[in-house]
Each structure stands twice: as C-alpha cells, then as structure tokens.
Amino acid sequence: MTPVSDVPVRYQLIRKDTLSGARLGRVTTPNGAFDTPAFMPVGTQGTIKGLLPDHVAATGSQCILANTYHLMLRPGEKTVAALGDLHRFMAWPGPILTDSGGFQVFSLADINKVTDEMVVFKSHIDGAMVELTPKRSIHVQNDLGADIIMAFDECPPGDAPWEVQRRAVDRTLRWAEKCKVAHQRPTEQGLFGIVQGGVNEDLRGECAQKLIEMDFPGYAVGGLAVGEGFDAMKKVLGFVTPMLPENKPRYLMGVGFPRDIVTAVLTGIDMFDCTIPTRNGRNAYAFTAAGAIRIRNSRFTKDTGPIEEGCDCYACRTFTRGAIRHYFFAGEMLGPMLVSLHNIRFYQRLMADLRQSLADGTFTRFVENDPRCRLGPAA
Numbered sequence: 001m002t003p004v005s006d007v008p009v010r011y012q013l014i015r016k017d018t019l020s021g022a023r024l025g026r027v028t029t030p031n032g033a034f035d036t037p038a039f040m041p042v043g044t045q046g047t048i049k050g051l052l053p054d055h056v057a058a059t060g061s062q063c064i065l066a067n068t069y070h071l072m073l074r075p076g077e078k079t080v081a082a083l084g085d086l087h088r089f090m091a092w093p094g095p096i097l098t099d100s101g102g103f104q105v106f107s108l109a110d111i112n113k114v115t116d117e118m119v120v121f122k123s124h125i126d127g128a129m130v131e132l133t134p135k136r137s138i139h140v141q142n143d144l145g146a147d148i149i150m151a152f153d154e155c156p157p158g159d160a161p162w163e164v165q166r167r168a169v170d171r172t173l174r175w176a177e178k179c180k181v182a183h184q185r186p187t188e189q190g191l192f193g194i195v196q197g198g199v200n201e202d203l204r205g206e207c208a209q210k211l212i213e214m215d216f217p218g219y220a221v222g223g224l225a226v227g228e229g230f231d232a233m234k235k236v237l238g239f240v241t242p243m244l245p246e247n248k249p250r251y252l253m254g255v256g257f258p259r260d261i262v263t264a265v266l267t268g269i270d271m272f273d274c275t276i277p278t279r280n281g282r283n284a285y286a287f288t289a290a291g292a293i294r295i296r297n298s299r300f301t302k303d304t305g306p307i308e309e310g311c312d313c314y315a316c317r318t319f320t321r322g323a324i325r326h327y328f329f330a331g332e333m334l335g336p337m338l339v340s341l342h343n344i345r346f347y348q349r350l351m352a353d354l355r356q357s358l359a360d361g362t363f364t365r366f367v368e369n370d371p372r373c374r375l376g377p378a379a
C-alpha cells in the first residue's frame with residue numbers, strides 16, 4: 001500500500017446512501033480540496049470560455065479542467081510552465097484536472113490515426129503532424145502542473161464492435177503502465193487510470209480489474225457519452241462503478257446532462273466534467289428547473305424577469321431576459337457570458353443540493369421529486 005504521504009490526491013468517504021451506491025465525499029489535492037459529487041467546468045484552452053475566474057469561483061465550482069491536446073499545441077506546455085504553471089496561467093489557485101489528449105484528437109484533428117504505440121494527428125491549428133505517446137502526454141501534463149492528470153487512453157466510438165473495443169482495452173492497459181513509469185511528479189500530481197471497454201461487460205471488468213492492480217490514486221470511467229445512448233451508459237455504470245475502489249475518487253468523463261449526472265451519482269460516481277453548460281450558454285440555451293429555454297426566442301423580447309426565478313447567480317440578479325436576448329442579437333459578448341455563468345451556477349446548485357440530500361439522508365427522495373434530476377437533451 002502506497003504510504004499516504006506519497007499520494008497527492010486522496011478521497012475521504014463521508015457518508016454512503018443507504019438505498020443506492022451514491023456517496024458524499026471530499027477529494028484533497030496539493031492545491032485545495034473539493035466536495036463530491038462534484039461538477040468540474042471545462043476550461044479547454046486555459047479559460048472557462050467567457051467567464052472570469054472570480055465569477056467561476058462564485059458559481060461554487062471548486063475544481064476545473066483544462067485540455068492537454070489544446071495547450072500542448074498552443075501556447076505549448078513549456079510556455080505554460082515558464083509562466084508559472086496552469087494555476088498561475090488560469091489564475092485558478094484551486095484544484096485543476098487535465099485530460100490526456102488522445103480523446104480530443106478524435107474530435108478535433110481531421111487527420112489522425114492510432115497505433116499500438118501512439119496517436120498521430122494533424123494539428124487543427126497549423127496543420128503540422130504531431131505524435132502523442134503515453135510518455136509525451138504525461139510529460140506535457142507534468143509541465144502543465146494540474147493536480148489530477150489522466151492516463152493516455154484510446155476511446156473508440158460508442159457503437160464500435162467488440163474487436164475494436166478489445167484492442168482499445170489492450171492499448172489502454174499497456175499505455176496505463178507506460179504512463180505510471182513516465183510520471184515525473186507522482187507526489188505532486190495524482191495520475192488517474194481510465195477504464196475503457198465500451199458496453200461490453202467482459203471487457204469493462206477486465207480493464208477495471210487490471211487498472212485496479214496498478215494501484216492508481218483515482219479511477220475514471222471513459223468511453224461513455226460517445227453515442228452509446230442513455231440506457232447503455234446506465235447499464236455500464238451499473239456494473240463498472242461498484243468495481244472501482246471505494247476509498248478512491250471515481251470520475252465519469254464528459255458527462256453530462258443533469259439526468260445523466262444524477263443517474264451516475266446513484267451508482268457511486270464522484271466527479272463529472274462536461275462542456276454542455278458553457279456550450280449551450282454560448283448558444284443562448286439556458287437551463288431552468290422547468291427545462292431549457294432559448295433566450296433568443298421572441299417571447300423574451302420585453303421580458304423583465306431573470307433567466308430563472310429564484311436563481312441567485314449574477315446574471316439572474318442583474319439582467320432581464322429581454323436585455324440578454326438583445327445582447328445575443330447584437331452579437332455582444334455579454335449574452336453568451338451571462339447565460340454560460342447562469343448555466344454553471346445551475347449545475348453547481350444542483351450538485352450542492354445533491355450533496356446536502358446525501359448529508360441528511362434524503363437523497364433518493366430528492367432524486368425522485370426534484371424536476372432538475374430528469375433534465376436531459378431537449379426533447
């Protein structure tokens with residue numbers, strides 16, 4: 001067992017729900033702690049798009065994300081390191097997590113291929129061919145300086161056949177070993193393993209088991225939220241999450257709508273990241289307990305109310321729906337900024353209420369009664 005002092009990221013289980021796998025916890029990292037279940041806003045290129053760090057903190061966000069793929073291409077990890085590290089670069093003194101880069105290649109780089117050794121892709125910025133290996137991914141994350149870093153994995157599309165998932169699990173396991181060896185700052189940055197295997201219970205079980213034997217400080221469930229569908233995601237989580245160590249953080253990558261998050265919390269997931277609140281905010285879609293509203297809709301032209309009655313965020317305390325609608329039509333930055341801010345606060349208010357219900361033993365009743373727990377993709 002690794003001595004506790006050498007493990008930079010630790011999980012404290014505070015309370016287990018009696019009727020489900022849900023749990024209340026706290027993750028401590030070298031740059032601060034965060035309460036779980038936690039939602040982590042995504043700051044892809046070193047900024048939560050359109051939001052000032054103080055405003056992000058005011059939403060209740062405690063841990064945020066940045067992406068290795070984007071930052072290694074621009075401005076480069078050595079530049080970020082020369083500027084102090086990600087905490088200084090993003091003006092975020094609290095916990096930061098970076099993804100490992102392979103996943104973003106497949107959603108961003110037009111030319112790309114994966115071999116048993118690496119991912120090769122054409123930079124979406126300058127067209128240069130780039131090689132990303134497990135070792136390079138970890139060294140980039142070591143230079144960026146996040147508190148939690150992710151192993152380099154292969155994530156096939158949700159509908160990939162068993163043989164493709166089999167090869168991805170083999171690569172992901174081999175690469176996980178390489179990441180552990182390459183990690184240059186294991187007492188300062190917690191390296192999480194990522195479970196792959198698609199919707200195949202046999203592959204998921206083998207991948208989880210072998211990663212657990214490698215003794216990572218935390219574990220992520222990858223390969224979901226990639227087109228497999230809600231029912232398939234729920235099924236996979238039902239058998240994978242309970243396999244992951246109870247005394248370590250469990251992170252579901254790239255998820256999701258409030259309904260997805262609540263479903264995953266029920267199985268025992270602690271950490272979430274997703275671009276939905278900020279991406280939808282930039283597209284004028286605002287979350288409300290009654291469902292998403294499109295602020296550009298003409299019915300809001302002279303609406304003097306806040307985005308959502310009862311919301312305590314800066315946008316709802318300060319601006320009318322009519323003014324925010326105008327900002328979108330006028331192409332003003334303030335429109336996307338305000339709705340993104342509201343959406344992040346919407347997510348963090350839900351997470352805080354989920355944590356409170358876990359603390360006072362009313363979680364399953366809360367999930368059954370609160371309409372926010374049923375919010376999925378706009379019907």
Ligand SMILES: Cc1cccc2c(=O)nc(N)[nH]c12
Nearest residue numbers: 100103155222223224253254
């Ligand atoms: C960001 C994200 C979303 C969804 C899935 C994944 C995944 O499987 N692996 C990585 N590294 N990242 C992911």
Ligand SMILES: [Zn+2]
Nearest residue numbers: 311313316342
């Ligand atoms: Zn609001």
